[in-house]
């Protein structure tokens with residue numbers, strides 16, 4: 369199977385599930401270490417773009433260990449946050465993170481698939497997805513599902529790795545991302561495979577400008593994106 373066919377297949381879902389099941393216990397610490405602690409800033413920025421009102425309802429798709437869900441909970445008073453992920457091992461860590469937070473009682477975690485969200489149309493004030501559009505077999509379907517469950521006027525926000533363009537920075541970044549990071553990941557989790565997936569998944573992932581077009585194509589208005597940290601991360605925003 370070609371890498372392009374794999375990217376859109378059910379095999380990809382199974383593979384991605386196995387990757388996150390294997391790294392769940394070290395995910396948070398490796399995320400922070402490998403991103404030089406930038407992940408917190410990126411999540412804060414994404415949550416700011418989601419504009420969750422006080423007392424509102426947010427959905428955090430592919431919530432993993434609930435770090436973005438917790439940031440949403442911290443930001444909006446009396447809000448309720450639903451985190452959804454298909455990997456029980458990641459949700460287990462998420463439940464521990466929630467239990468350890470003063471904002472945890474605002475969050476509930478459910479198991480489900482991002483490509484077929486188990487919620488009625490127009491349920492949430494905003495929907496976020498963090499570092500996960502790369503992982504789903506159909507990016508546009510996932511964004512369309514997020515749009516479907518958001519109320520009119522609500523925002524859909526994606527925080528995701530992107531493709532930097534500044535010449536020297538870009539070369540240094542890809543050297544780190546493709547050569548150094550998989551080795552550090554292997555040291556962190558004790559097996560090689562999972563952190564090889566990270567650079568692989570970015571190779572076939574569309575440029576941030578193309579993701580922005582997907583936002584428009586599924587019917588989101590005012591689609592735009594913000595590049596952070598020299599363009600290694602992008603935050604996309606669209607309004608229903």
Ligand SMILES: C[S@@+](CC[C@H](N)C(=O)[O-])C[C@H]1O[C@@H](n2cnc3c(N)ncnc32)[C@H](O)[C@@H]1O
Nearest residue numbers: 388430431432453454455458481482498499500
């Ligand atoms: C890189 S982690 C991101 C976790 C979290 N959003 C964060 O900001 O750290 C990607 C998550 O997406 C989940 N995931 C991937 N494909 C999924 C799908 N089709 N449905 C639900 N969850 C999925 C994985 O289980 C994993 O927890």
